[in-house]
Amino acid sequence: MPEEGIKYVPKEELLSWEELLRLSRIFAKEGVSKVRITGGEPLLRRDIMFFIKGLSEIDGIEKINLTTNGTVTGKYLDELWKYGVRSINLSLDTLDKERFFAITRRDEYDVVMECFYRMIDMGFSVKINCVVMAGINDQDIIPLVKLTQELPVSVRFIEEMPFNGEGKEKGHLVWDYKKILSEIESTFPKINKLQDPANSTAYNYQLEGGQGSFGIIAAYSRTFCGSCNRIRLTPKGVVKTCLYDEGVFNIKNIMRAGATDEEISLAIYEAVSGKAKDGFEAEKKRALNFPVSESMSTIGG
Known part of the structure; x- marks a missing residue:
């Protein structure tokens, strides 16, 4: 989180819940069966349960997942379960209270951990997302x-990406996926490699006798690009077929110009058909005056 916080976008620049539900229905007709709601912190947006309830009623949407930082999630857990959310990703970069405050600039560690244990007790499938940052965590x-x-x-341990609002020179990465695994193996010699699900972004493992599992996402090395099947939609309507691109087109603009569902479907199809082969190619296509430097809090984690 930048020290000065983030600048909130005027409401009229955001896709409305009705526009998002319309787009979700269009995506579902094109074969999308899973929607992940992310942020920033998505639960800060007013009336988000209206949106989640609407998603749960769309034919073809089989999974609704949520990524959250856990600070306000506790009060929504019953409603989330009611509307079919069963999987929650918790952004948590440390188990140390002081480091938590240094990273997030919020004194919310106890609140987040209470939410974490409650999610497990309720039966949610819980994943922790941890970005490994040299000298920090x-x-x-x-x-x-x-x-x-x-x-x-x-x-899931995630390689640090340059999406921190500052940008970092190429080659900055200290903790790549190989070093992270080596660090784990130095303490836990008995690790079982699990079968990675189709289109998985993570290499998955399990400690011998462990109840859970861990994975490593090569987000900066970009070794999983060939099987990536994700498409990202920002709150302002920008469609991204790769986290590293600068946005393919703004779907909000064509919607508000009166495009039909069929015209929107065609625009999505053309965007996906022209997807870069990997994150390196997507990054190269960015405009010279628009390097990879935006904050993940504005892209969506």
Whole structure:
């Protein structure tokens, strides 16, 4: 989180819930069966349960997943379960209270951990997303892996990406997926490689006898691009076929210009058909004056 916080977008620039539900129905007709709601913190947006309830009523949408930081999630858990949400990703980069405050600039560690344990008790499939940052939280790798031995939780370690609002020079990465795995193996020699699901972005593993599992996402190395089947829609209506592109087109603009569902479907099809072969190609296509430097809090985690 930038120290000065983030600048909120005027409401009229955002896709409305009705526009988002219309787009979700169009995506569902084209074969999309899973929707992930992310942020920033998506539960801060007013009336989001109206949207989630609407998603649950769309034919073809089989899974509604949520990524959250856990600070306000607790009060919504019953409603989330009611509307069919069964999988929640918790953004949690450390199990240390002081480091949590340094990273998030919020004194909410106890609130987040209380929410975490309640989600497990309620039966949600819980995944922890941890971005490994050199000199900041690399000492949390082992404690987080230990968590998977005791609890039915999946921990995913994510290579640090340049989406921090500042940008970093190419080659900055200290903790790549190989080093993260090596660090884990130095403490836990008995690790089982799991079968990675189709289109998985993570290499998945399990400690011998562990209740949960852990995975490593090569987000900066971009080794999974060939099987990626995701499409991203920002709150302002920008369609991204790769996290590293600068946006393919703005779907909000054509919607508000009166496009039919069929015309919107065609625009989506053309965007997906022209997708870069990997994140490196997508990054190269960005305009010279628009390098990879935006904050993940504005793209969606």
